[in-house]
Amino acid sequence: MTTVSGTGTPAVHAARPKRKLPRAMILVGLGVILLSIVRVVADADDLTSAGSFSAAIRLGVPILLAGLGGLFAERCGVVNIGLEGMLILGTWFGAWGAVEFGAWEGVLLGIFGGALGGLIHAVATVTFGVDHIVSGVAINILGAGMARYLSVVSWVGKGTGGGATQSPKVTVDIAKVDVPFLAGGSIFGWDTPDVLGRIASWRWVVISDVAGLLRGLTGNLSLLSFVALLLVPASVLFLWHTPLGLRLRSAGENPYAAESLGVNVYRMKYLGVITSGALAGLGGAFLVLEGAGIYREGQTGGRGFIGLAALIFGNWRPTGVAMGAGLFGFADALRLRNESAVHALLLFVAVAAALAALWLLFDRRYRYGAVIGAIAVGFGIWYVTSDTVPRQFLSFTPHITTLLVLAFATQRLRPPAADGLPYRKGGGT
Amino acid sequence: MNRDRLRRLGFALLAPVSAFAFAVLISSLALWASGNDPFTAWREMLAYANDTRRMISIVNRAIPLYISALAVGFAFKMNLFNIGVEGQYQLAALMAAAVGASVDLPGPIHVLLILVVAMGVGAGWAGIAGVLKAYRGVHEVIATIMLNAIVTTGLLAYLLGNYLRDRSETQILKTHDLPASGRMPSLNRPLAAIGIDVPQGANLQGFLVIAILLGVAFYVVVSRTRFGYDLRASGVNPWAALASGVHPKGMIVKTMLISGALAGLVGMSQLLGFFGRYHQDFPTGLGFAGIAVALLGRNHPAGMAVSALLFGFLSTSAQILDLRDIPKEIIDILQATVLLSVVVSYELVRRLVAASEVKAAAAATAGAATQPAAAALSEEGDR
Numbered sequence: 051m052t053t054v055s056g057t058g059t060p061a062v063h064a065a066r067p068k069r070k071l072p073r074a075m076i077l078v079g080l081g082v083i084l085l086s087i088v089r090v091v092a093d094a095d096d097l098t099s100a101g102s103f104s105a106a107i108r109l110g111v112p113i114l115l116a117g118l119g120g121l122f123a124e125r126c127g128v129v130n131i132g133l134e135g136m137l138i139l140g141t142w143f144g145a146w147g148a149v150e151f152g153a154w155e156g157v158l159l160g161i162f163g164g165a166l167g168g169l170i171h172a173v174a175t176v177t178f179g180v181d182h183i184v185s186g187v188a189i190n191i192l193g194a195g196m197a198r199y200l201s202v203v204s205w206v207g208k209g210t211g212g213g214a215t216q217s218p219k220v221t222v223d224i225a226k227v228d229v230p231f232l233a234g235g236s237i238f239g240w241d242t243p244d245v246l247g248r249i250a251s252w253r254w255v256v257i258s259d260v261a262g263l264l265r266g267l268t269g270n271l272s273l274l275s276f277v278a279l280l281l282v283p284a285s286v287l288f289l290w291h292t293p294l295g296l297r298l299r300s301a302g303e304n305p306y307a308a309e310s311l312g313v314n315v316y317r318m319k320y321l322g323v324i325t326s327g328a329l330a331g332l333g334g335a336f337l338v339l340e341g342a343g344i345y346r347e348g349q350t351g352g353r354g355f356i357g358l359a360a361l362i363f364g365n366w367r368p369t370g371v372a373m374g375a376g377l378f379g380f381a382d383a384l385r386l387r388n389e390s391a392v393h394a395l396l397l398f399v400a401v402a403a404a405l406a407a408l409w410l411l412f413d414r415r416y417r418y419g420a421v422i423g424a425i426a427v428g429f430g431i432w433y434v435t436s437d438t439v440p441r442q443f444l445s446f447t448p449h450i451t452t453l454l455v456l457a458f459a460t461q462r463l464r465p466p467a468a469d470g471l472p473y474r475k476g477g478g479t
Numbered sequence: 480m481n482r483d484r485l486r487r488l489g490f491a492l493l494a495p496v497s498a499f500a501f502a503v504l505i506s507s508l509a510l511w512a513s514g515n516d517p518f519t520a521w522r523e524m525l526a527y528a529n530d531t532r533r534m535i536s537i538v539n540r541a542i543p544l545y546i547s548a549l550a551v552g553f554a555f556k557m558n559l560f561n562i563g564v565e566g567q568y569q570l571a572a573l574m575a576a577a578v579g580a581s582v583d584l585p586g587p588i589h590v591l592l593i594l595v596v597a598m599g600v601g602a603g604w605a606g607i608a609g610v611l612k613a614y615r616g617v618h619e620v621i622a623t624i625m626l627n628a629i630v631t632t633g634l635l636a637y638l639l640g641n642y643l644r645d646r647s648e649t650q651i652l653k654t655h656d657l658p659a660s661g662r663m664p665s666l667n668r669p670l671a672a673i674g675i676d677v678p679q680g681a682n683l684q685g686f687l688v689i690a691i692l693l694g695v696a697f698y699v700v701v702s703r704t705r706f707g708y709d710l711r712a713s714g715v716n717p718w719a720a721l722a723s724g725v726h727p728k729g730m731i732v733k734t735m736l737i738s739g740a741l742a743g744l745v746g747m748s749q750l751l752g753f754f755g756r757y758h759q760d761f762p763t764g765l766g767f768a769g770i771a772v773a774l775l776g777r778n779h780p781a782g783m784a785v786s787a788l789l790f791g792f793l794s795t796s797a798q799i800l801d802l803r804d805i806p807k808e809i810i811d812i813l814q815a816t817v818l819l820s821v822v823v824s825y826e827l828v829r830r831l832v833a834a835s836e837v838k839a840a841a842a843a844t845a846g847a848a849t850q851p852a853a854a855a856l857s858e859e860g861d862r
């Protein structure tokens with residue numbers, strides 16, 4: 051069974067979860083400390099304010115959901131380029147459901163819309179053996195076309211404010227909560243003190259920044275964000291700690307070995323790809339209900355592809371996807387909120403790259419050390435010689451990051467072994 | 480022999496035709512479900528196209544689709560999937576428009592310069608993906624997706640807004656207009672010469688000539704030259720190609736460069752023959768549509784020409800649907816369904832052909848061969 055799980059020898063398999071989680075935490079911790087120092091040096095308070103983190107969550111969740119969607123598809127061996135189309139279907143169905151029935155019904159219909167896209171992808175790639183990329187491209191075209199067609203059919207000339215490119219305004223919303231004591235929520239009408247908000251306002255190095263991060267996580271939190279964030283540990287549990295999850299991953303690592311052990315690979319792939327679409331659909335519904343409050347054409351803005359970027363950045367693991375989505379969402383939040391904070395981000399990148407370069411040189415990996423060191427110097431010069439960063443640069447930060455990660459860290463990436471390969475039952479050699 | 484060839488042609492046509500029929504069926508169902516009469520819609524569309532002005536429009540719309548399909552198809556010949564045509568042509572169109580508007584040269588040289596810039600930019604942008612694939616092992620699909628996103632989410636707006644913008648125009652974001660020497664003449668006069676009456680306001684774009692030449696060149700290079708042979712060999716089996724002296728890394732980079740150069744020309748028919756400038760509403764989506772056209776036309780220059788014309792017809796005739804209160808977005812659904820079903824039907828037809836060949840071989844050798852051998856063969860064919 052160990053070969054099927056694809057994590058090597060049993061010893062490694064047992065040791066892995068223990069080592070992984072702290073490392074992610076160490077990275078996040080280091081990042082926050084670095085951010086707080088940069089915040090002080092560059093005098094950009096918004097860099098670590100609760101508002102920024104709160105916005106980062108709001109902007110990061112759709113990316114996270116798209117990334118998790120990509121994760122479920124690729125873990126069962128199907129490449130999903132169609133995430134963008136499924137996200138679009140999620141926005142349309144989410145808005146339609148919210149307008150016709152109510153907020154949570156909108157969420158469910160958004161999930162349904164995305165899952166529908168996933169089903170089409172599964173039928174094409176799994177049953178008919180269509181190239182995964184071709185099918186994904188078709189679903190992106192189909193998603194956009196269907197959303198437009200359905201908008202025309204349902205909203206044009208109905209006098210509700212909707213039309214061919216947008217829905218009527220969504221007036222319902224998902225309940226938001228402030229966690230009592232931590233973020234000043236109320237219990238039975240009694241307003242508890244806003245402890246984290248207080249600490250964050252003191253602007254102490256590191257402590258206030260951590261408080262800001264936690265305040266962003268606990269304050270004005272929509273229940274839908276809460277559900278989305280819960281999906282990260284849920285995915286870890288499901289994929290790595292249940293028999294069904296193991297079978298699903300085995301279809302993506304070595305389907306013929308899985309087949310020989312009695313796993314119904316087709317069924318696993320259907321499950322993975324439809325779940326993938328459902329997650330993307332939830333992301334779409336989130337965009338409508340928590341973001342714009344309306345369906346608008348082009349609203350997804352390529353977030354499906356950023357989700358794909360987060361998936362690669364996160365090395366095909368839920369915690370990695372979450373970190374990637376958090377990072378990209380944070381960059382997006384700063385872009386929208388505060389341009390001087392974006393400029394401070396240059397310093398952050400420069401210092402982070404310099405530290406990484408030092409570590410690499412210490413580790414005697416001179417070539418990469420030199421490359422990363424050059425990047426550090428470049429960003430340092432950019433920071434010193436400029437006052438602002440063009441807004442547009444941040445919108446493609448995730449994509450450039452992904453290309454760099456792919457170009458320089460390929461050895462450390464490990465996609466599922468049979469990712470994207472065609473599979474036909476009984477076709478093994 | 481002749482009958483055999485005819486049969487093979489029949490099989491080759493079976494897949495795209497049945498795929499298209501299936502797509503029409505699905506779209507008809509969608510129309511019917513939303514309370515429209517599909518028969519009326521298709522009849523109106525056919526009737527609408529039967530007019531010189533609209534025929535010209537069909538060809539004009541087919542030109543960029545065809546070139547986009549050539550770009551995608553060229554990479555396909557080597558098993559590379561360039562889904563970055565979308566970003567390559569948009570960036571190329573912007574840069575070519577900006578460079579073209581900033582110089583003043585005699586007619587043909589001016590146009591040539593613009594085309595060279597467009598091809599260079601397209602090739603350069605695609606070349607990044609080629610180099611990443613050849614030397615860093617980055618899958619070209621992921622690389623081109625990211626490169627597409629960089630162009631469409633920020634780079635175009637950044638370059639146009641900060642450096643290439645026509646500042647005399649405050650209302651819209653556009654480049655300076657191309658001077659007359661940088662425009663391409665229409666083919667109306669040759670049309671008139673062969674006795675076709677061109678209605679007022681219609682222009683058959685001169686870029687058609689270049690598109691046809693590119694199609695011919697595509698055929699010659701891929702099917703009739705050493706390079707084309709190496710290209711196809713590398714696509715089928717890179718190890719065998721390496722053994723025969725083809726450097727696989729160089730081949731990847733070259734293929735992506737050529738594919739990107741073709742992609743750079745996608746926007747040129749509209750830039751040189753219609754808009755005369757790059758602006759915010761420059762057509763998008765041609766790169767993705769080109770994938771559908773290439774697959775439907777099976778990467779063959781003639782097949783792609785037919786499918787480009789078919790897509791041109793669809794987008795031209797869709798205009799009548801709006802006038803009849805039928806949502807013209809049904810065409811997007813039709814095109815996406817074509818894209819999916821054409822690949823499915825190629826696969827099904829391939830299995831059908833394999834099965835019929837096995838049967839024919841079994842029948843031919845029935846006397847000599849033993850039963851188990853035929854059974855093993857038929858099992859092989861099922862895969």
